[in-house]
Amino acid sequence: MSSFRSTPPHAEHPDRTVAEVGEFGVIGRSLVGRIQPVATELGPGDDAAIVTAGDGRVVISSDMLVEGRHFRLDWSSPRDIGRKAVAQNVADIVSMGARPTAFTVSLGCPASTPVSVLDGISSGIWDSATDLGAGVVGGDLVQSTEIVVSVTVLGDLGGRSAVVRSGAQVGDQVALAGRFGLSAAGLGLLLAEIDGFPELLALHRVPNPPYSAAWAASGAAHAMTDISDGVIADLRHLADASGVQIEIASAAVPTSDQVHDAAAALGVDPLEFVLSGGEDHGFAATFAPDADVPDGWTVIGVVREGTGVVVDGRLRGSGGGWHSFSTLDRPSV
Structure with a gap:
């Protein structure tokens, strides 16, 4: 310098x-x-x-x-x-x-x-x-x-305690802030050279993380993480750090109707975008069972004893997201 x-x-x-x-x-x-x-x-x-x-x-x-x-x-x-x-x-x-x-x-x-x-x-x-x-x-x-x-x-941190991944407790509510699958759907559209979904393309190019929702949760959340690699992948990181199992319902994950429309245009399952697509940069957190989750958060599941992430009753023990050294023949943009 x-x-x-x-x-x-x-x-x-x-x-x-x-x-x-x-x-x-x-x-x-x-x-x-x-x-x-x-x-x-x-x-x-x-x-x-x-x-x-x-x-x-x-x-x-x-x-x-x-x-x-x-x-x-x-x-x-x-x-x-x-x-x-x-x-x-x-x-x-x-x-x-x-x-x-x-x-x-x-x-x-x-x-x-x-x-x-x-x-x-x-x-x-x-x-x-x-x-x-x-x-x-x-x-x-x-x-x-x-x-x-x-x-x-x-x-x-402004004098507050840091919210880390390892704080989730059995019985906690699992909640998300943001919408998921939009960036991955935007990438799929770019790769397929399909126009007509401006919001998805824009949010792939520049994510819009819900910072305010995360700051609002920082005093109440037991654990929190950024969703950068995909909902399943990052929930697994949180579960592993806390020594618990996380169970979620896929239908509860907040997304956009455009993701489903784009998936139809591309001939793929929209849940692949919603659950496994990265780079939306929303947030996942766990809250006490009786806590009122802050505005901007959607409850999608619960923390249980065990390991891994259970989606719609099925254990997802591996996969489900982006990692830097995957063998892709395309960019992860």
């Missing part, structure tokens, strides 16, 4: 490449007109940033997007990619009850990449961070064979 010039994006021809503009020129472009929040004591421009942590603890999560594996520029705009990178990171710390305070962003790209692409990614990241009251305080830019976006988010 050495010193660099701040060149307004409009001062460079949009067709210029990253190699022509240079590392510090690209970084400087991303900072023009940006305002840091009060938590940023020292932002970009020195060897490291300084971010205050009023709680005395910092919640940290990192995620990476790789071109061709997690996004395609012919499907998503650079700004969409930046916003998606932020959303998937923030959902991880919000599921623990934290609020984001700062981001660091590392970008890799070929030297021939148009600088306008990185301008767009930076714009999406900054806009999303600003919407959340956070800032981008540093990072790195390197040459790579494809575009890589790596984001780390710092979060503040």
Whole structure:
């Protein structure tokens, strides 16, 4: 994070490449007109940033997007990619009850990449961070064979206890916040080159996590997790961490009529999208048996003794979601 010039994006021809503009020129472009929040004591421009942590603890999560594996520029705009990178990171710390305070962003790209692409990614990241009251305080830019976006988010618990995966108790209600299967259905439509489902395509490109519902639940939930790999897969993570079994009814999982319509157009079972599709970035939590679940949450099941996830009376011991080293011949975007 050495010193660099701040060149307004409009001062460079949009067709210029990253190699022509240079590392510090690209970084400087991303900072023009940006305002840091009060938590940023020292932002970009020195060897490291300084971010205050009023709680005395910092919640940290990192995620990476790789071109061709997690996004395609012919499907998503650079700004969409930046916003998606932020959303998937923030959902991880919000599921623990934290609020984001700062981001660091590392970008890799070929030297021939148009600088306008990185301008767009930076714009999406900054806009999303600003919407959340956070800032981008540093990072790195390197040459790579494809575009890589790596984001780390710092979060503040505000003096509250973290909500972890391992807190589910037998008898708890299992509830979800958000709608599920929309991103996976959007991906299926893009792969099949089918138009006519704008909401699904938009939510595949940029997820819309229900942050407010997760924050509302943080004082009452026994356990909580972000749904990034799919409902079954992430409920299994929660069940394994807590040493319990989770039983759910598939019909209770909140979704959209468009998911069913898209599944019909694609000739597939909509439950594959709803239960196994990832990247919706909703939330799952467990609450005491007699608790009133907060607004925005839908009860879909119960915690029992045992292991694994039971769906409609059938134990789903494995599978049911995305994992990074699956042998796919398509991107997981």
